[in-house]
Amino acid sequence: MNREDCTYGRFWGGWSQAERKVLCLEPPDTWQLEPVAALRLTALHAQPPRVPGHREYLGAILGLGLDRACLGDILSDPEDPCVMYAFVLEDKLDFLAQELHQAGSFSVRAEPCETVPERVLAEPDRELHDTTVSSLRADAVLAAMMHTSRTLAAQAISGGKVEINHLPLHSAAEPVYAGDLFTVRGAGRWRVKEIGGTSRKGRLFITYFQY
Template sequence: MAYSSDKPAAAVRGFVPPQNDEERRLMRRVEELCRVAQARGIPRYTGFLSDREQVLAEASCHRAAFAAFRFWGGYPEAERRILCLEPPQTWQEEPVAFLKMTAQGDDLPGHRDYLGAILGLGLDRACVGDILQDPQSAGVFYAAVLADKQELIAAELTSAGRSPVRAEPCASLPDTLARGPERTLQEATVSSLRADAVLAAMMHTSRGRAADYIAAGRVEINHLPLQAPHAAVYARDIFTVRGVGRYRLMEIGGKSRKDRVFISFFQY
């Protein structure tokens, strides 16, 4: 990426405190898990957390002065991940297990069908991590699940959408999935780092159209509703546009000779 001026120091988004009772409960729960892990010297694990929940969980660990934590979703590029609280010199569990789910027929289930079918077994969303399609077979999906729920789901999951399904435990993801998806890094220039300008560039649409999505309440940044088109954005922000897709703003560069800002991003 060519710049006509020096690259500025990267600004980062500050911590956004909990916005509702559910988020506050999550933070209190994580702090309590930290205290238990520290006092008893035993590992503790949450369920699978979204990006936003991971931010809150990490803040809770810092608040509890507990440094021996990590996030793990079964493979390096996982989006939904478990908070692992593991005091030094203690035994560690493997909290994540995998299922291979195979469907047959003309109307094959997709991600939403599999998620709905698993939750329909009476399980909470925190029991399920990423659900990934095998790129070599449209009828095969893999799911990361809590290790103690693997056998239950394998035994009880018999259909998804309109298709019969065979679910079976597997030791790991295929290498093609474990490496994570190949995403094409795209580049653009924007007139400013306003949300509507950046979103328009990522969606390859007009600024007015992007503002309409925001006004309609269809846009989130880091899993929080975007309230105004003029809101500032930062590197690593994740944009979710309901009905369209998700984008990550990877890098904010310098300015062009026409005083436009270089950005790089990819679409999930």
């Protein structure tokens, strides 16, 4: 949203820390139903630790003919390994509840749920790191988080190896904002947690973590 100077939109993925989100454009004085709903996924007759996981559920949902864009985060229940929760576009909720009966070799039950338990939505503790950058250009921030040079970071970007918020990053000069997620093919993922003030030498403080 910051990149397009749009003041009447937001990204939403069903919960505050969602990694995958949809863009909601809401002009002033309008009201819309939330576009994302939750689906409770239960593996029937499964014996932990042999239970369906993210890969099995993702494959099963895509196997029903839905596009990946219809599916948001898939979260496990830390207290019940047989249960997972999937955030999906609201208009696909009933279809999945009716048609999703198998995930991999496991029989499953999919049912809409009004609320997802807080234990599922709790953000895991991340090891935060603080550093400074010369600017909020993508190559400068990525280089700092990866502990490499700006030249190598820029080469990764120009080589098509970098995504920001799941979209290809084409320019090393792209501005970076708090919350941005960097994915580098073959290297890992980093998220900019916060952007702070300026040091005495004019460098900018950032806080980040690696997945």
